[in-house]
Amino acid sequence: MRNLVALPDDPTYLDRYVAIRDKKHKVTRANLTAAHALIEERYLAYAEAIDKSSLAGLKSHAPALLISDTLRACYDGATQPLKKLKQAIKDAQPKRLLKYCPMCGTTLPGTFDHYMPAVKFPEFAVHPLNLVPCCAKCNSTKDADWLSVAGKRQFLHSYTDPVPDLQFVVVTFHEIVGFKGVGANFSLTRPIGLADELWDLISSHFQRLKLIDRYDELGNDEVAEILKDCRIHLDSGGQDFRVFLSGRAKDRRDVYGRNHWIAVLMDSMAKHANLDNWVQVA
Structure with a gap:
């Protein structure tokens, strides 16, 4: 889990919006042009909320909701500037x-x-910081449900929320005796020193998206593939498969972050006392 890189503000986020707006059909473009001051004001409000870490306090804007369909048309129509x-x-x-x-x-x-959510904030339909590449399952699960009943954010913002370089995803193994296999179960553990607010947000993100369940569902097959790779490494003349596996874990951490579930899995397997036996029967 690693933060995404935000687009630089050159061209400005507002300029990118204007480029998309100006490719809409005549009537839509005219209505959007008439609402330009509203968009400019709201883009400034978004930037201020990011700077002050107060996104949860940014409320829906009644004038924007009145022209919601027009604003959302910026995203719903596949114009060349939107593709860019x-x-x-x-x-x-x-x-x-x-x-x-x-x-x-x-x-x-x-x-x-x-x-x-575009249904509540249509003015941010094409705001670069409001567009997060994600899978369909996460997209549909999150949907418009971004705040809790208490008004707190329930999901990490991939561009702006700092993901700490501390281990909070952990894995335990169990040997499946009859099948000569190895199972994996994941969990969250709060690192020492992590602030309450950030930990609550991380925990909520994992809970709402059911990430531990997803990792558990995929974990056993991934363990089998990792062990098979170690076996192939040995059979092809490789020497220390623990070093080999540690190197692969480091590569995953460097690219996807310390808490990417496969990085955690590889690193934990490389350090496990029974790895030698697991590889032999892989």
Whole structure:
């Protein structure tokens, strides 16, 4: 789990919006042009909320909701500037990072989530910081349910929330005696020193997206593949498969973050006392 890289503000986010707006049909374009001051005001409000870490306090704007369909048409219509914006967001990310959805780390990010839900904040329909590459499952699960009943954010903002370089995803193993296999179970553990507010947000993000359940569902097959890779490494003349596996774990951490579930899995397996036996029967 690693933060996404935000697009630089050059061209400005407002300029990117204008480029999309100006490619809409005549009537829609005219209505959007008439509402330009509203959009400019709201983009400033978004930037201020990000700067002050107060996104949860940013309320829906009644004048924007009155023209919701017109504003959302900026995203719903596949104009060339919108395609360029989506591609620019993808191109800004380090290589390989978007092999996995940044919200869950399990599948390909084939859609974009509106972090501030478009149904409540249509003015941010094409705001670069409001478009998060993600998988369809995370997108549909989050939907417009971004705040709790208490008014707190329930999901990490992939561009702006600092993901600490501390281990909070952990894995335990159990040997399946009859099948000569190894099972994996994941859990969250709060690191020492992590602030309450950030830990609550991380915990909520994992709970709402059911990430531990997803990791558990995928874990056993991933363990089997990792062991098979270690076996192939040995059979092809490789020497220390623990070093081999540690290197692969480090590569995963460097690309996807310390708490990417496969990085955690590889690192924990490389350190496990029974790895030698597991590899032999793989």
